[in-house]
Amino acid sequence: MITLRDIKLRFGARPIFGGMTSTITARDRIGLVGSNGQGKSTLIRVLMGEQELDGGAVEKASYVTLGHLPQDGLAVKGRSLRDEAMTAFENVLDIQRKVDAASARLQELDPANNEYAETLEVIGALEHHLQDAEAHKLPSRVERVLLGLGFEMADLDRDCGEFSGGWQMRIAMAKLLLREPSLLLLDEPTNHLDLDSLTWIEQYLKSYEGALMIVSHDRAFLDSLTTRTWALSQGRLENYNGNYSFFEKESVLRRDALKRSAENQQKQIAETERFIERFRAKNTKAAQVQSRIKALEKIERIEIEDEEATVAFSLPPAPHCGQVVLELQGVEKRYGDLEIYRNLDLKLERGDRIAIVGRNGAGKSTLARILAGVEPIQAGVREVGYQVQVAYFAQHQAEELDPTSDALSIAEAAAPQGQGRRARTLLGAFLFTGDDVFKKVKVLSGGEKNRLALAKMLLQPFNCLILDEPTNHLDMRSKEVLQQALREFDGTLIIVSHDRSFLDPLAEKTLEISRDGARMFAGNISYYLEKIAAEREAEQAAAAQNKYAAGAKSSSQGQPSNSPTSEPSNLSPKERRQLVAERNRQLAPLKKKCDKLEADIATMEAEYGELETAMMDPAFFKQGAETKEKMDRYESLKRNIERAYADWESAQEQIAGLEG
Structure with missing residues (x-):
């Protein structure tokens, strides 16, 4: 479908692509990976025909269409959301306009006129094209995609100009998905999606008829969708027949094999050079020496790329604080007439590690700001626990950086006294290496500013850390470094x-x-x-059962029934037995699960109670390592009991639905 043939590109003295060759077939699912600055976005521009090459060519069949979703920079206004999404079918809309114009002309013509008959034929041909394009299905397709991406029915008639940047990207994505190009090029498509929309688009793309190329730092997204990986590094393109996890493992194996080949080649070269030096002066060996010299000149030396340095850092120990870290009581939050929270109660305890999720617009970032104390509330109480020190990273915190300062100065100023070296280490972890640390904020890209703001915040002492979308501008390596530091952090994490x-x-x-x-x-x-997912399945099962029961009730209206059960009276004995058997088949594992959970909860609560009793004795806290071990067990039991109760309640709800 598309062939990259020996493409070459340089930006000044820097080689971007050094003669890359590969192909894209009709149903490929390609993950395009590589460190920041290796040319991922440039390669997409090359495929789109927006970047001239220094050599080589991109060859594609005439029928191939390409669609590109960039990271940002798209905005539309002046049309309703529904009408803007419909522009994805401009060719079909153009046919409809021609039908409307021809129909209007028909009203003006005399049926006896030859033009009347000709116009009728034109309308018939155009309507045939509309039928082929299934024009009657387009509005429902538009609604399906827009609702899947998180919009609501009430949004469809709103002007696009009313939507913020993240929603503007969803509008662009909706139009792109509706156009269904042969190759869909997605550059960081998950940045503006919540979990619901992310789950939906994953399922949508899995059944996409065309080819996909995805640039993303979300490895779960890549692993779910891609079956090939293109890895860009130092002007070269390596092809891997697997997803990102496969690439990670296979790239290590390839590098090890390349190292062994390079070592063997060096041995052969050294032997050849020794032979040449030894016999260069002997006339009897002149021909052999010349032959070896020519062979040595023809050898293509195996080059091993320098491994990217992995910069590790750790967060300082969290200062001690009280058991309750933050508490909200009866909190109300409104923006004008828009109510975000009413009577919100929330208690966060020391050591909690909480992920906040929900649809965009539900109030996740608002809650983070309320917890951090930077967002006012209309009613209720926010209480901060004893000796709690809160650190907060906001999505737009980079805007507060001094544009005249350089990255190193900002980091060193944020670090505690005497920790300048740690500031530089942390900058390295977030891709500020070499002279990059002396760059002024005003010349940094949006992603670089975001990383600098995150590094600055992490340098300050805290025991409660609140992060709002910290990974949006981090590559895989930086995310892993941050993730490892947070895993070892012993404070409260939101x-x-x-x-x-x-x-x-x-x-x-x-x-x-x-x-x-x-x-x-x-x-x-x-x-x-x-x-x-289990809740939705239970809801769907309950809805199906209610629909079935309603249909059965409707079909049996007016007919007497002596049956004491809720089953429809018009079922045959065999059908009734089958219905009961199917219900019992579904109930059995749920009841078994409940019995096991009840036994597990009883066992855990007994141990939990014993530990609580032991903790009442002051001597309990003087046992050194044994005290820590028992405290860890106590916290683990507490979490496991909460989880077991949640599982038990869910199973009970499913049982009630089936027995209802």
């Missing part, structure tokens, strides 16, 4: 993010924010998504 692979190892609880309020789940993001 994160707003949609990045599942980043959150899963960090979160032990998940707080869902919705219009109905806030719900806490005793598990990480994977656990939360499983619970939500």
